[in-house]
Amino acid sequence: MNEPLIPGGCILLARKVIESSIWEKPPLYIKVWVYLLSKAQHKPYKGLRRGQLYTSIPEIIDNCKWRVGARWEKPTKDQIFNIIEWLRNPEKGDSESNAKATRKQRESNAGTTMITTTKATHGYLITIDNYGFYQTFDNYESNGESNDENDMAPSRDPHGTPTNPDNTNKNDKNDKKKTSSRQRKAYAEDSRPYKLAVYLHEKIMSFAGALGLAHLVEGANIQSWADDCRKLLELDKRDPQEVKRVIDWATADPFWQQNILSPASLRKKYTELAVKAAGKSKPVKRTGALEDKNAEAKQKIRELMELERGGSQEALSDNAEHV
Structure with a gap:
């Protein structure tokens, strides 16, 4: 019997958080x-982009209180303010509060921010930096790759010396196997599939930006896109230059640019698109009645991008069947 769905959705929290500052x-x-x-927000809603929220220090105080016996303890205004400031600039916060911060900690925080804040009428507009990347499941290793109890990385003391040396050699071999496995899945930035994926992504970003929807495709998994591009080139035997021409045509057409939002959808409709592009059918300009459908186009792009994100993990798993 299927278990009932947990209400309210979920967030992703990387296991690496326990190694972070x-x-x-x-x-x-x-x-x-x-x-x-x-x-x-997990998706755009009422003027907020994905990864944004409106809040205030009093609201955070009230929602982050805790019980001590029968009474409630609340953090102070200064405590919350200092935490917000630290999240805005962890490197600066650590250097000011701990002059003896470790080199590893300083390097891990260098040039990073966790949130960006803008003053609003009754508090802050907070943007979680890189929300789209960290809240996309496909950007994480599987649990089997990173959390197997039988091949845990050796624990180390503050000086970096392994405290369980018996496992060191075993783990070195496992690390090499994992690295090799990940390398087989990864595409170099100068590889043809990767370049084609980036080319398509930039084309989609250009018209999505014109519609105010660029944030929906900023977090796309380019490695997954590159894998679909490899299938298009190697399995379907498509000519790279022809593929680029088809991409140019499809992403300029008001109808097809709403439907070709990833290499997977491009591959599915490729024959039809290639015929239209080869016939030099010029994209129809968005005028008159088409302009009136702008709002409808935005909504459709939102829905399709959510479906594409949900299907990217399945696309990666298909790789094993075709390679």
Whole structure:
């Protein structure tokens, strides 16, 4: 019997969080961080982009309180303000609060921010930086690759010396196997499939930006796209230059640009698109009645992009059957 769905949806939290600088901060820091992640929009809604939320310090105080026996304890305004400032610039916060911060910690925080804030009428507009990347499941290794109890990485003391040396050699071999496995899945940036994936992504970004929807495709998994491009070139035997011409035509056409939002959809409709492009059928300009359908086009692109994101993991799994 199927279990009922858990209401309210979910957020993704990387296992690596326990190795990050926020894990070394007081517990209230991670609590506020999880609260912000949970309240951020998973998809555009009422003027908010994906990964954004409106909030205020009093609201964070009220939602991050905790029980001590029968009474509630609340964080102070200064505590929440300091946490928000640290999330805006972890490197600066650590250097000011701990002059003896480790080199590893300083390097891991270098040039990074976790949130961007803008003052709003009653508080802040907070944008979670790189929300689209970290909240996309396809950007993570599978649990089998990274969390197998039988091939855990050796624990180390503060000086980096393994504390369980018996497992070191075993883990070195496992690490090499994992690296080799990941390399077989990855496409170099100068490879033809990767370049073609980037080319299509840039074309989609250009018209999505004109519609104010660029944020929907910013977090696309280019490695997954590159794998679909490889199938298009190697399995379907498509000419790279012809593929580019088809992409140019399809992403300029008002109808097809709403339907070709990934290499998978391009591959599915390729024959039809190639025939139209070869016939030098010029894309219809968006004028008159087509202009009136702008809002409808935006909604359709939103829905299709969500479906594409949901299907990207399946697309990657298909790789094993075709290689």
